[in-house]
Amino acid sequence: MVAVRADTEFPDARAAYAAAPGAATVDLSVRIGSLTLHTPVMPASGCFGPELGALIPVAELGAAVTKTVFGSARGGNPVHRLTEIPAGMVNSVGIPSRGPVGYLATLHPRYAALDVPTIISVGGHRPSEYAPVVAALGENGAAFELNVSCPNLDRNGTDIGSDPAAIREVVAAVRLVTDKPIIVKLPVLVASIADCARAAEEAGADAVCVANSIPAMPLDALTRRPILGNVIGGLSGPSIKPIVLRLVWLASRAVQIPVIACGGVETADDALDYFSVGASAVQVGTASFARPFAAVEVARGLQQRCRDAEVGTIRELLELDAAL
Amino acid sequence: MRATAAAAARREAAARARAFAEADARALDGLVSVRPRQAVPRPQPVWDDAEMLVHEPAGERYRRLVLASSSIAHTALAGQFLMITVPPHAGDTILLPRPMAIHRRRPATADQPGTVELIYGVVGRGTRALAAVPVGGTLQVTGPLGRGFEFETGTRSALLIGRGVGICGVMGAAEDAQAAGIRTTMVLSGQRPEQLLGRADCAELGVRVIAVTDDDGSSDLVTLSAGLRAEFDGATPERTPPDVVMVCGAGVLARLAAELGAHWGVPVQASLEAHMACGLGYCHGCAAPVRTDASVEGPLVCADGPVFDARIPVD
Numbered sequence: 286m287v288a289v290r291a292d293t294e295f296p297d298a299r300a301a302y303a304a305a306p307g308a309a310t311v312d313l314s315v316r317i318g319s320l321t322l323h324t325p326v327m328p329a330s331g332c333f334g335p336e337l338g339a340l341i342p343v344a345e346l347g348a349a350v351t352k353t354v355f356g357s358a359r360g361g362n363p364v365h366r367l368t369e370i371p372a373g374m375v376n377s378v379g380i381p382s383r384g385p386v387g388y389l390a391t392l393h394p395r396y397a398a399l400d401v402p403t404i405i406s407v408g409g410h411r412p413s414e415y416a417p418v419v420a421a422l423g424e425n426g427a428a429f430e431l432n433v434s435c436p437n438l439d440r441n442g443t444d445i446g447s448d449p450a451a452i453r454e455v456v457a458a459v460r461l462v463t464d465k466p467i468i469v470k471l472p473v474l475v476a477s478i479a480d481c482a483r484a485a486e487e488a489g490a491d492a493v494c495v496a497n498s499i500p501a502m503p504l505d506a507l508t509r510r511p512i513l514g515n516v517i518g519g520l521s522g523p524s525i526k527p528i529v530l531r532l533v534w535l536a537s538r539a540v541q542i543p544v545i546a547c548g549g550v551e552t553a554d555d556a557l558d559y560f561s562v563g564a565s566a567v568q569v570g571t572a573s574f575a576r577p578f579a580a581v582e583v584a585r586g587l588q589q590r591c592r593d594a595e596v597g598t599i600r601e602l603l604e605l606d607a608a609l
Numbered sequence: 610m611r612a613t614a615a616a617a618a619r620r621e622a623a624a625r626a627r628a629f630a631e632a633d634a635r636a637l638d639g640l641v642s643v644r645p646r647q648a649v650p651r652p653q654p655v656w657d658d659a660e661m662l663v664h665e666p667a668g669e670r671y672r673r674l675v676l677a678s679s680s681i682a683h684t685a686l687a688g689q690f691l692m693i694t695v696p697p698h699a700g701d702t703i704l705l706p707r708p709m710a711i712h713r714r715r716p717a718t719a720d721q722p723g724t725v726e727l728i729y730g731v732v733g734r735g736t737r738a739l740a741a742v743p744v745g746g747t748l749q750v751t752g753p754l755g756r757g758f759e760f761e762t763g764t765r766s767a768l769l770i771g772r773g774v775g776i777c778g779v780m781g782a783a784e785d786a787q788a789a790g791i792r793t794t795m796v797l798s799g800q801r802p803e804q805l806l807g808r809a810d811c812a813e814l815g816v817r818v819i820a821v822t823d824d825d826g827s828s829d830l831v832t833l834s835a836g837l838r839a840e841f842d843g844a845t846p847e848r849t850p851p852d853v854v855m856v857c858g859a860g861v862l863a864r865l866a867a868e869l870g871a872h873w874g875v876p877v878q879a880s881l882e883a884h885m886a887c888g889l890g891y892c893h894g895c896a897a898p899v900r901t902d903a904s905v906e907g908p909l910v911c912a913d914g915p916v917f918d919a920r921i922p923v924d
Binding site for chain 1: 627681684706895905
């Protein structure tokens with residue numbers, strides 16, 4: 286097991302932080318299919334790694350979420366891969382992957398050593414590529430998150446996740462090869478998020494995650510050339526929260542399965558905003574770079590807010606707020 | 610015609626920026642590779658709330674930061690870096706932490722906490738916000754990070770080359786060299802004499818300084834290269850080639866160091882910089898300029914570097 290361990294001779298801020306979680310007196314657990322998370326807070330794919338196991342009390346999170354695993358090994362995009370503009374962070378990392386075999390050999394043991402369930406993110410370049418990856422991952426991991434924000438090579442590069450028929454095809458195929466919970470991570474740029482969420486639900490998904498970074502193109506202010514080597518990247522951070530709030534609201538009204546919100550969550554209040562429009566859980570991404578413990582802070586903040594209001598559930602907390 | 614002059618100045622600045630970026634990319638193409646596995650284990654990175662003890666101008670162009678963190682000061686290796694989380698400033702929130710080289714490490718004493726010293730230039734939103742943090746304030750830092758400069762056993766002499774704020778990247782190596790009794794010369798390069806960093810540090814560490822600037826033309830790559838060959842191509846012990854060359858500051862300078870290394874038949878270690886988000890290796894934001902097969906993820910500046918081997922490619 287990986288644990289935050291203090292150097293007794295030269296203490297740093299980690300140990301004091303890990304030792305002061307406050308009493309987890311409120312049951313905030315949430316079910317994603319057959320998987321129960323003790324808190325509705327987890328990292329966003331790509332914004333977490335087992336490296337954090339020694340820096341933050343990972344056990345206070347509901348789950349760990351891996352970087353997306355593709356069917357075959359692939360490299361990432363050319364430099365520069367990320368930048369910060371006033372509107373947020375833009376990344377075009379390109380999701381390098383070692384494939385399921387490489388993932389299981391090198392990364393998975395480090396995730397398994399963490400004290401939380403591992404949700405393995407899975408990607409594909411066409412709908413048929415997802416199920417073989419899930420099958421190859423077998424009994425590893427507690428759930429699968431299908432990253433359908435990938436260009437579909439069968440359909441001239443349109444995002445798989447923007448096409449309800451393609452979503453259905455992906456989920457139905459994955460459902461046949463695993464009994465573990467399936468989460469479908471939907472993209473922002475879709476004609477109808479409700480149709481996309483319904484397609485996932487009808488094909489057997491246990492939850493949808495709404496949403497992902499937003500395609501964007503940052504230019505250098507001086508040279509007016511694209512900053513990113515890939516020209517286009519994904520915008521993330523607090524500025525995308527209102528955009529994703531709308532999508533979460535629409536998706537939550539369309540499906541019965543849990544909606545996991547992902548977009549600009551930095552604080553417990555951001556999480557409560559998402560819960561108030563129908564989300565059951567949140568993912569924390571960009572905020573973790575500046576504050577590695579950001580997701581832990583959100584989880585602790587939710588406990589604190591419920592304790593302060595003397596309520597036992599987030600639903601009760603939101604009802605109190607709504608009655609103002 | 611003020612507008613015309615302003616437009617011309619803007620065009621010139623844009624052209625300079627493009628030319629610099631292109632020259633740097635060309636210089637680094639095929640130049641660096643990941644160093645063989647190191648003998649010294651890397652320290653476990655931590656995050657710490659570090660009190661800012663000093664925050665003042667350093668020369669004409671930069672600012673000096675001294676942070677109290679006994680843990681990081683105790684464990685950091687030469688050439689490692691920190692991720693600095695920049696607090697919000699005047700309503701502006703900085704999302705990503707900024708990677709900065711550890712310039713000096715001063716371990717804790719009986720009555721003083723250990724400190725690390727960093728130097729940075731105010732170049733954009735992030736560093737402007739950082740410049741507003743007062744002495745006595747707290748900065749959240751993560752580190753020490755990355756793979757730094759390493760002296761092989763038996764090294765007797767070293768040539769260190771730093772330019773601009775890159776001088777901070779190699780100063781840790783000067784500290785190690787002094788502790789190990791390695792005879793060291795350091796090239797301090799910058800635009801103007803008033804901007805040169807590291808003179809006082811080199812004096813304290815007993816490192817011989819060769820100062821070069823754009824102002825008098827001495828930092829010109831051809832001039833500098835010829836000067837260093839003349840300096841170290843001699844027969845006396847002081848003038849024999851160094852056992853190792855370590856460099857930080859620009860791609861073109863790393864290439865110059867690699868050429869000198871090839872000429873003298875000695876290894877060259879070059880520290881690179883990159884835009885980063887996590888600094889730990891999981892975000893894969895800082896791909897190193899190393900040629901790899903398209904189906905394979907190449908090395909990362911944060912986890913496999915920032916210090917790499919630099920060799921002139923054979924092709």
